[in-house]
Amino acid sequence: MKIGIKYCGGCNPTYSREKIEEYIRKYFSNAEVIYTSNPENVDIMVCISGCKRGCAIESINRKDMKKVVFFDEYKTELEVVKKIEEVLLCIQELDLEG
Amino acid sequence: MTGKEYIESLKKYKPTVYFLGRKIESVVDEPMFRPHIHAAAMTYELAHDPRYEDVMTATSHLTGEKINRFTHIHQNIEDLVKKVRMMRLLGQKTGTCFQRCVGFDALNAIYITTYDIDKKYGTDYHARFIEYLKYVQKNDLMCVGAMTDVKGDRSLRPHQQKDPDLYVHVVEKREDGIVVRGAKAHMTGAVNSHEVIVMPTRAMGPEDKDYAVSFAVPIDAEGLINIFVRQTNDTRRLDGDIDCGNAKYGIVGGETLMIFNDVFVPWERVFMCGEYDFAGELVETFATFHRQNYGGCKVGVADVLIGAATNLAEYNGVLKASHIIDKLTEMIHMAETCWCCSLACSYEGYKTSSGAYMPSPLLANVTKLNVTRLPYEWSRLAQDIAGGFVITTPSEKDYKNPETREFIEKYLKGVADVPTEHRLRMFRLVENLSVGAQLPESMHGAGSPAAQKIMIGRRGNIEMKKELAKIIAGIKPDEHFRKITGKSEEEFFKEMIEKARGERYGEK
Numbered sequence: 028m029k030i031g032i033k034y035c036g037g038c039n040p041t042y043s044r045e046k047i048e049e050y051i052r053k054y055f056s057n058a059e060v061i062y063t064s065n066p067e068n069v070d071i072m073v074c075i076s077g078c079k080r081g082c083a084i085e086s087i088n089r090k091d092m093k094k095v096v097f098f099d100e101y102k103t104e105l106e107v108v109k110k111i112e113e114v115l116l117c118i119q120e121l122d123l124e125g
Numbered sequence: 126m127t128g129k130e131y132i133e134s135l136k137k138y139k140p141t142v143y144f145l146g147r148k149i150e151s152v153v154d155e156p157m158f159r160p161h162i163h164a165a166a167m168t169y170e171l172a173h174d175p176r177y178e179d180v181m182t183a184t185s186h187l188t189g190e191k192i193n194r195f196t197h198i199h200q201n202i203e204d205l206v207k208k209v210r211m212m213r214l215l216g217q218k219t220g221t222c223f224q225r226c227v228g229f230d231a232l233n234a235i236y237i238t239t240y241d242i243d244k245k246y247g248t249d250y251h252a253r254f255i256e257y258l259k260y261v262q263k264n265d266l267m268c269v270g271a272m273t274d275v276k277g278d279r280s281l282r283p284h285q286q287k288d289p290d291l292y293v294h295v296v297e298k299r300e301d302g303i304v305v306r307g308a309k310a311h312m313t314g315a316v317n318s319h320e321v322i323v324m325p326t327r328a329m330g331p332e333d334k335d336y337a338v339s340f341a342v343p344i345d346a347e348g349l350i351n352i353f354v355r356q357t358n359d360t361r362r363l364d365g366d367i368d369c370g371n372a373k374y375g376i377v378g379g380e381t382l383m384i385f386n387d388v389f390v391p392w393e394r395v396f397m398c399g400e401y402d403f404a405g406e407l408v409e410t411f412a413t414f415h416r417q418n419y420g421g422c423k424v425g426v427a428d429v430l431i432g433a434a435t436n437l438a439e440y441n442g443v444l445k446a447s448h449i450i451d452k453l454t455e456m457i458h459m460a461e462t463c464w465c466c467s468l469a470c471s472y473e474g475y476k477t478s479s480g481a482y483m484p485s486p487l488l489a490n491v492t493k494l495n496v497t498r499l500p501y502e503w504s505r506l507a508q509d510i511a512g513g514f515v516i517t518t519p520s521e522k523d524y525k526n527p528e529t530r531e532f533i534e535k536y537l538k539g540v541a542d543v544p545t546e547h548r549l550r551m552f553r554l555v556e557n558l559s560v561g562a563q564l565p566e567s568m569h570g571a572g573s574p575a576a577q578k579i580m581i582g583r584r585g586n587i588e589m590k591k592e593l594a595k596i597i598a599g600i601k602p603d604e605h606f607r608k609i610t611g612k613s614e615e616e617f618f619k620e621m622i623e624k625a626r627g628e629r630y631g632e633k
Contacts, residue, residue, distance in 0.1 A: 032175065033175075033179070034175055034176045034177070034178075034179060035179055035180075036177055036178075036179040036180025036181065036207065036210050036211065036214060037176050037177050037179075037180070037214060038180060038210035038211070038213045038214045039210075039213060039214075039217075039428075044176065045176065062175035064179075082179065082210075083179070085203075
């Protein structure tokens with residue numbers, strides 16, 4: 028599995044955005060994690076914004092939203108993993124539906 | 126370029142620089158310059174970090190290539206907003222001026238103005254400038270924007286000065302280019318820039334034609350001399366890493382007095398030469414871009430200062446005192462007010478005839494005028510919170526001297542669980558951010574308050590406001606009042622008063 032990470036510009040983050048990446052790399056240790064702005068390059072895209080303004084998701088096209096997970100506040104490791112796994116499940120179901 | 130590559134790239138240049146009575150042979154090896162170089166290097170380094178590249182990079186409208194945002198021409202409102210986001214980020218990461226915005230603003234202002242000059246006169250400045258811009262973008266160059274002339278007698282125009290060289294001017298026109306002479310003051314980041322971009326400093330008349338000149342030269346062009354200027358406490362840099370407060374990135378930008386001692390400029394690098402009627406446009410456009418920045422970069426630096434004041438309150442054991450909480454809240458309020466201004470002038474920006482976007486001139490000037498005031502107040506509060514040790518802390522040398530260290534460790538201790546050295550470092554940081562050159566820089570950088578007031582006054586739309594007052598006062602007809610009441614003001618009030626008198630007082 029290929030996981031893409033896109034950060035917002037980080038001008039005034041309200042939490043440590045890097046924590047989300049840290050949790051992803053730890054839990055999905057078998058996945059390839061890359062930095063990209065293009066969801067087409069990856070199986071699932073994680074957009075990490077530092078605040079509720081949510082800049083990280085701005086450049087994502089609507090058609091790609093189904094494979095995007097979005098964070099704009101601190102989440103625990105469990106919450107991060109849960110959110111990503113839910114989206115992965117949805118992607119699989121959509122794929123099965125064709 | 127990464128930050129490290131940027132520092133390496135400076136070694137290829139051999140600028141003529143003097144400081145403290147000697148000629149500097151190597152800019153990057155000079156300890157007095159090095160903190161400023163690190164601050165500028167941050168503008169390169171963060172562009173390669175996925176956590177920040179969204180604001181630090183852009184796509185060139187000329188080549189389609191990914192470029193450092195500091196070489197970009199704003200193509201939409203989002204670019205203007207990202208610019209100030211980038212400024213705040215870099216202020217936070219360096220705690221000082223990172224210098225590269227001046228050249229960035231010069232690129233954008235000249236892009237817009239050369240387009241307008243060509244439209245009027247059929248010249249080819251814009252095409253020349255685009256070629257130059259491609260060169261800057263491709264090589265990721267840092268440019269120092271050179272606007273402020275030394276000006277001599279401020280009551281006289283450039284051509285009226287007793288000494289004709291007090292504003293940069295053309296002294297010779299050749300087939301292959303021009304020769305310029307004069308001096309520019311307050312040149313932020315000059316010694317560690319690759320290029321110098323010169324612009325006129327004021328609006329000009331026909332007699333000032335030779336002074337209406339804009340061009341670019343490499344920082345090591347023949348005849349270009351930089352005299353690096355002093356800052357408060359600058360030689361503390363030679364004492365260690367505590368007393369400076371911000372040893373890594375310095376304090377403000379590291380300025381020079383830049384002298385053009387008959388510098389040759391080839392025509393392909395000349396972007397205005399005699400079009401005096403566009404000098405004012407170029408100055409105002411540049412000033413608008415530059416004043417837009419100050420609610421970004423200074424607020425980023427304020428974030429560091431607020432953090433330092435809070436840490437000291439904690440180290441002093443007073444963090445929960447209500448007056449401390451109130452002062453910290455005041456600091457945040459003022460900083461975010463300036464941030465609001467920078468965002469607002471960006472969101473209210475517009476497309477120029479060149480296709481490039483610029484911020485709202487009125488709101489950009491409001492931004493900067495606030496920054497000539499509020500940093501003084503948030504610095505005052507930081508000093509208040511920190512306490513008198515901000516200016517009476519023993520030196521780093523005494524702290525490191527075995528004979529005195531023990532006493533300083535013991536008697537400058539705050540709360541038990543924080544090392545004394547942390548407290549000393551935090552005092553020095555507050556001193557750096559609130560006592561030294563930062564404040565006059567907030568006052569005069571991008572122009573002094575009077576300059577902002579002139580632009581605010583001109584663009585304040587006073588005639589419209591006068592009309593509003595006349596309508597509300599009942600001197601001029603109120604179109605909407607008529608629609609709301611179905612009557613003219615005169616009819617409405619006559620009827621209402623007659624009715625009220627009849628009902629309440631029995632009058633007829």
